[in-house]
Amino acid sequence: MNIQWYPGHMAKTRKILNDNMKLVDVVIELLDARIPISSKNPDFDDIFKNKPKIIVLNKSDLADEKVCNSWSKWYNSKGYANIFIDSIKGKNINQLKGQMQNLMKDKIERDKLKGRISRPIKTMIVGIPNVGKSSLINKIAGKASAVTGDRPGVTRGKQWINVNDQIQLLDTPGILWPKFEDIEVGLNLAITGAIKDDILDTVELASTLFEKLVRLYPKNLMERYKLTSIEGKTGLELLEIAGKNRGCIISGGEIDMSRISAIVLDELRGGKIGKITLEKPEDSGNGGNG
Structure with missing residues (x-):
């Protein structure tokens, strides 16, 4: 993306x-x-x-x-x-x-x-x-x-x-x-709301956010979306489970992926998943973008 x-x-x-x-x-x-x-x-x-x-x-x-x-x-x-x-x-x-x-x-x-x-x-x-x-x-x-x-x-x-x-x-x-020379920069800007959502694939964005949270804040992720296990699952799979747990269901029992994605991004931006920082000084080659 x-x-x-x-x-x-x-x-x-x-x-x-x-x-x-x-x-x-x-x-x-x-x-x-x-x-x-x-x-x-x-x-x-x-x-x-x-x-x-x-x-x-x-x-x-x-x-x-x-x-x-x-x-x-x-x-x-x-x-x-x-x-x-x-x-x-x-x-x-x-x-x-x-x-x-x-x-x-x-x-x-x-x-x-x-x-x-x-x-x-x-x-x-x-x-x-x-x-x-x-x-x-x-x-x-x-x-x-x-x-x-x-x-x-x-x-x-x-x-x-x-x-x-x-x-x-x-x-x-x-x-x-x-x-944006680095794809991660564009993703982080989009996740935190610096880029308009209407030009983005929010399902892919929310899935990417889940993958980041699995790595950085697994406990917050599991508690907020009632995930019993995150081992070996992709961000998209976890997003589907979160959608089911939140009742984001459309006719035929399908998960409303757009709706759960919008909820997840909104909750990250509003601090409801917890106090989250996606970058540390050691994440950049020069220890930061100074």
């Missing part, structure tokens, strides 16, 4: 990013804490080059805390400023504001010497679709300033938002990249 999705507005977004780089002091690169490797757009490092950057991993409430700690240690070992947040509940948002001001401390001091005392820190928030950029902005700003939604591709244009006298935020649309 080779997934590719690059709507036309994403090419425009790349232009927005390039055009606004000179205006920006700090970049917040927002990743999904469940898939830190797959949710990192490889083009961003080239676009942002030497800009001060904070790696912010959202949806940490849905991720495995132990694995989040491993990622934090990895980022720290590479010298990357990083913070795990929950943009819905506001976890660690104040800490993030502090990090932004800390990164800009020297520049603020230089501005003061030039008589520019109250210039706000201009921050650009970037990330893949549906990673929670607008929710994060609303939490930082303390009001519903950005359009939010639970589907990818809600924000379509750039918008500057004044948080206070100290911080200005630039919200940008979610952006993927033209070609």
Whole structure:
């Protein structure tokens, strides 16, 4: 299952990013804490080059805390400023504001010497679709300033938002990249909801998710879908059993595979299967996609 999705507005977004780089002091690169490797757009490092950057991993409430700690240690070992947040509940948002001001401390001091005392820190928030950029902005700003939604591709244009006298935020649309070189990256993005379900084979996707859970979180999988045995069974076979156990039956006693697949993906994205992280630092050749 080779997934590719690059709507036309994403090419425009790349232009927005390039055009606004000179205006920006700090970049917040927002990743999904469940898939830190797959949710990192490889083009961003080239676009942002030497800009001060904070790696912010959202949806940490849905991720495995132990694995989040491993990622934090990895980022720290590479010298990357990083913070795990929950943009819905506001976890660690104040800490993030502090990090932004800390990164800009020297520049603020230089501005003061030039008589520019109250210039706000201009921050650009970037990330893949549906990673929670607008929710994060609303939490930082303390009001519903950005359009939010639970589907990818809600924000379509750039918008500057004044948080206070100290911080200005630039919200940008979610952006993927033209070609996923690694099939696993496309699958992980699709499983977690960064790619629209209506262009996907959801049965194959849910089967793939089950295979990942057999390897990573077998207990969660068995408990959630009342599976007595997972040994030697394919993801598709386990999905069929889960469908039967959940009563997803159509006429003739057949399993409604589309329905159980939609349920499984929805439950993974909503944290109902448990706190799940699909990637660890050691899963990538360079220990992460930094």
